[in-house]
Amino acid sequence: MKDTNKEQLIALLEEKIKHNIQEFNEYRNQGGTQHHNGIIKASAFAELMNEFRDEYPMGSTYRKIIWDLIDREKMGFEKYGTTVDKAKLEPQQWMQHAYEEALDFAVYLKVLMQKYEQRNN
Numbered sequence: 001m002k003d004t005n006k007e008q009l010i011a012l013l014e015e016k017i018k019h020n021i022q023e024f025n026e027y028r029n030q031g032g033t034q035h036h037n038g039i040i041k042a043s044a045f046a047e048l049m050n051e052f053r054d055e056y057p058m059g060s061t062y063r064k065i066i067w068d069l070i071d072r073e074k075m076g077f078e079k080y081g082t083t084v085d086k087a088k089l090e091p092q093q094w095m096q097h098a099y100e101e102a103l104d105f106a107v108y109l110k111v112l113m114q115k116y117e118q119r120n121n
Contacts (some may be wrong), residue, residue: 077083089097 073083080087
């Protein structure tokens with residue numbers, strides 16, 4: 001499907017989401033566990049991304065990041081029972097979470113820098 005435009009991709013994604021929701025509803029009606037619409041959308045996006053990988057080439061690093069984001073949403077939903085877009089936090093709480101994540105990142109980065117220095121000295 002060369003020359004697929006954004007509108008066509010959005011329409012295809014919507015179709016995949018509908019299909020995935022139908023499959024999930026059948027699964028749930030047969031006694032499967034509850035699930036979240038956001039994860040269905042993420043899996044539909046991942047399918048679409050794979051389907052158009054030749055038309056819209058993406059480096060493996062970007063592809064890995066997208067998969068990490070999808071896995072992260074699944075993990076967060078399993079842990080908290082919701083996704084970040086549904087979380088009921090005040091802006092100050094979001095800022096606090098982001099700040100704490102940034103602190104953790106700084107610690108991890110410093111550890112790596114020290115290990116790198118130790119190996120090269």
